[in-house]
Amino acid sequence: MNPTKVCAKVPASTANLGPGFDSLGMALNLYSWIEMDVAEKTVIHLHGGEMQGIPTDKSNLIYKVAQDVFRRAGVSYPELEISMHSEIPLTRGLGSSASAIVGAMAAANALIGSPLSDDELFQMAAAMEKHPDNVGASLFGGLIVSYWDGERAEYIRIEPEESLEIMVAIPRFQLATEKARNVLPKELSMGDAVFNIGHSSLLVAAFATGRYDMIAKAMKDAVHQPYRAALIPGMERILGEATDHGALGAALSGAGPTVLALVDSKAGKQQELESFLLEAFRSAQVEADIRLLKPCRSGVQCWNVTPGNRTLIESIQGETVQNP
């Protein structure tokens, strides 16, 4: 039987949350949609303003990941029709590459009847990204605590509190994750390792028990943010002062340049925080855009595109997030 066309909707993510380098990730309500079908000849359609520079031939990441899934499952579909729409900005620290990998894996697996388990997809995705934080969040949703030891990835999911919001300040410049990893030291002092173990552990416990009063103290890092600060003017001031303007805590989102502030929606401090973030970046000559996001509770979702079911374009029209 021929495969039926499928559509996948996959959330963006923010990784690290400060001290949880390569370990903590949270899914966000910003999405990419990927529609996939077998075809006579490969064709890739890109929709939306966030896809500049993405190739439309077989070098496309989505195409290559789909072929990895088929190879693993022992089937062959070398020609595909792929349509993609994304509202996740590229190379800004919001996990666009992880969402592309997870969306492509989930769509390709669904296209061939889902022979691979979620765990197999997680192992493949973690090995591809080389860290499990973003891919875990995009695959499973919520807040993910994870590790990858080079062979296996493991995770536990934590449900974020209803009142949690994430305000992101997205600078209008790109910073490739690879570049932001290359500035990190190869070795750390025992003092910095102990600092991060304590803070990351406390942060996870704070999320798990709803002790959001501890986030400001716990969301501190000595492993990656200090080294990345030179690449993101304005970041250090934001991380130092955001809690004075209503944030529960602040961190670099993934490898940056986006900075995130966690917010209690009930505190009514969003306006003050937004003004502070914009002013702090502007003082450092950085133009940035603010978005107020929520954690996304579900991970990647797939459905068959049969008559009467949502197509890619119908999904986009019905579901893109509206932001102030």
Ligand SMILES: Nc1ncnc2c1ncn2[C@@H]1O[C@H](COP(=O)(O)OP(=O)(O)O)[C@@H](O)[C@H]1O
């Ligand atoms: N939908 C997509 N299709 C193909 N490639 C993508 C897609 N989304 C992201 N990528 C690739 O991932 C790169 C960005 O990854 P990265 O530097 O890790 O930044 P981030 O994941 O923080 O956005 C892009 O430059 C592009 O090569």
Ligand SMILES: N[C@@H](CCOP(=O)(O)O)C(=O)O
């Ligand atoms: N743990 C990684 C996370 C990279 O996230 P991205 O969204 O910037 O790709 C790191 O900090 O390098």
